[in-house]
Amino acid sequence: DSGVTQTPKHLITATGQRVTLRCSPRSGDLSVYWYQQSLDQGLQFLIQYYNGEERAKGNILERFSAQQFPDLHSELNLSSLELGDSALYFCASSVGASGSHQETQYFGPGTRLLVL
Amino acid sequence: DAKTTQPTSMDCAEGRAANLPCNHSTISGNEYVYWYRQIHSQGPQYIIHGLKNNETNEMASLIITEDRKSSTLILPHATLRDTAVYYCIVRGLMSGNKLVFGAGTILRVKS
Numbered sequence: 001d002s003g004v005t006q007t008p009k010h011l012i013t014a015t016g017q018r019v020t021l022r023c024s025p026r027s028g029d030l031s032v033y034w035y036q037q038s039l040d041q042g043l044q045f046l047i048q049y050y051n052g053e054e055r056a057k058g059n060i061l062e063r064f065s066a067q068q069f070p071d072l073h074s075e076l077n078l079s080s081l082e083l084g085d086s087a088l089y090f091c092a093s094s095v096g097a098s099g100s101h102q103e104t105q106y107f108g109p110g111t112r113l114l115v116l
Numbered sequence: 117d118a119k120t121t122q123p124t125s126m127d128c129a130e131g132r133a134a135n136l137p138c139n140h141s142t143i144s145g146n147e148y149v150y151w152y153r154q155i156h157s158q159g160p161q162y163i164i165h166g167l168k169n170n171e172t173n174e175m176a177s178l179i180i181t182e183d184r185k186s187s188t189l190i191l192p193h194a195t196l197r198d199t200a201v202y203y204c205i206v207r208g209l210m211s212g213n214k215l216v217f218g219a220g221t222i223l224r225v226k227s
Binding site for chain 1: 150152154157158159160161162165203213214215216217218219
């Protein structure tokens with residue numbers, strides 16, 4: 001158990017819909033990262049938040065957005081869903097801001113999204 | 117950041133040591149080698165990381181060659197529960213905020 005929690009575990013929805021994925025970081029961690037894992041793309045970094053502010057952006061679609069709240073939990077919002085958005089979505093957390101290459105990221109169990 | 121090359125798959129007998137190689141011939145002096153594993157669609161699990169020296173923790177040992185161009189992750193007594201995809205990741209200043217996952221090595225531990 002990494003200490004990172006994610007809800008829900010599974011989500012089934014239809015194309016065109018909007019969903020929200022939730023992540024709670026490990027106690028004391030200020031940074032939250034979102035990753036997507038699809039069959040054809042592998043694990044890809046989407047976005048990082050540190051203490052409520054966006055810190056780094058990866059291959060995140062404009063239809064996707066995220067935020068981190070004062071209690072440090074984070075939400076990933078996916079809208080206008082397409083079949084290709086079906087994937088595993090993982091949240092990770094680390095202690096600091098820089099995401100330094102010396103800083104370990106710990107992953108949650110993920111949310112499996114299926115778009116029909 | 118340096119690219120990594122790992123074998124696509126490996127088999128290991130239960131109870132034996134599993135030695136997973138990783139080639140990172142273009143690694144630079146300030147880049148770390150990280151290992152994660154992913155068991156059947158679960159969240160990636162941190163195993164170990166190192167810069168120059170060999171490292172050991174309760175899960176594994178990491179052996180980095182003197183020229184740092186390759187490394188080996190050693191699971192000393194593999195069990196069936198160690199069957200997973202193992203990712204070798206080189207992290208430096210360029211990647212700082214993100215982990216860049218390759219295809220990894222599928223390790224199958226067999227009884």
